Amino acid sequence: MKTFPSHVAFLGIDPQLTFCEDGGLAVSGGHQIMPKLNELRSKSTKGYWTQDWHPIGHSSFASTHGREPFTKVWLENGQIVADYDDNAEAPKNAVLQILWPDHGIQGTEEAALHPILHVPSDDMILRKGNNPNIDSYSCVFENDKKTQPRFENGMTLPEQLREDGITTVVMGGLALDVCVRDGALDLKKEGFDVVVVLDASAAISSEGKMAAIKDFLNEGIYVCYSDELDSYFHPSQHAPAP
Numbered sequence: 154m155k156t157f158p159s160h161v162a163f164l165g166i167d168p169q170l171t172f173c174e175d176g177g178l179a180v181s182g183g184h185q186i187m188p189k190l191n192e193l194r195s196k197s198t199k200g201y202w203t204q205d206w207h208p209i210g211h212s213s214f215a216s217t218h219g220r221e222p223f224t225k226v227w228l229e230n231g232q233i234v235a236d237y238d239d240n241a242e243a244p245k246n247a248v249l250q251i252l253w254p255d256h257g258i259q260g261t262e263e264a265a266l267h268p269i270l271h272v273p274s275d276d277m278i279l280r281k282g283n284n285p286n287i288d289s290y291s292c293v294f295e296n297d298k299k300t301q302p303r304f305e306n307g308m309t310l311p312e313q314l315r316e317d318g319i320t321t322v323v324m325g326g327l328a329l330d331v332c333v334r335d336g337a338l339d340l341k342k343e344g345f346d347v348v349v350v351l352d353a354s355a356a357i358s359s360e361g362k363m364a365a366i367k368d369f370l371n372e373g374i375y376v377c378y379s380d381e382l383d384s385y386f387h388p389s390q391h392a393p394a395p
């Protein structure tokens with residue numbers, strides 16, 4: 154197993170019990186990807202993780218509004234201003250929200266990073282979703298696409314990556330069709346090379362997975378399986394012998 158070059162970092166997205174089977178917002182195959190995240194982490198000198206970290210009564214929870222989970226609504230300042238309608242125009246200043254079952258509540262056991270993960274003590278953890286009124290799928294922008302999640306040191310993820318000399322990010326985690334997707338697309342827009350590892354990620358739905366992969370390919374994000382990474386980062390060593 155070869156290590157990544159030093160400008161390549163590992164980024165694990167929301168690998169929390171709350172997104173695994175029996176969690177608040179269970180993603181099928183969640184537990185299964187954790188050994189793969191450990192493997193990817195061990196290939197990189199730098200590691201970053203995100204953690205969905207909501208206060209009780211978060212505006213993304215269906216229970217907060219007395220609604221059914223997976224209903225689509227428009228939120229303004231955390232309040233429902235309209236139900237989502239395919240044919241209707243978006244209300245001004247509102248943010249589209251899928252209402253989720255309760256998940257990722259700050260300080261709960263299921264909000265912790267998965268217990269089998271090996272997280273070195275100097276890895277950096279970015280907590281997102283702590284603004285009660287705005288959800289945050291992406292590790293770069295909250296869902297208003299203006300405000301940004303920040304590390305405890307006050308830096309955003311792109312700022313921290315640049316400071317650490319990182320130009321390429323190898324990503325996996327949960328869920329591929331929500332937080333991995335939005336984070337990968339935003340990091341690419343920020344100028345990073347992005348690699349999404351399919352066998353280190355699990356999706357909420359297969360349609361969502363296909364749509365996300367299409368988005369990745371359209372935006373120039375490299376999508377692969379973990380066993381392709383050695384030849385991706387060390388191509389010359391895999392060239393056929395003369």
Ligand SMILES: [Zn+2]
Pocket residue numbers: 205206207213256257282
């Ligand atoms: Zn969440």
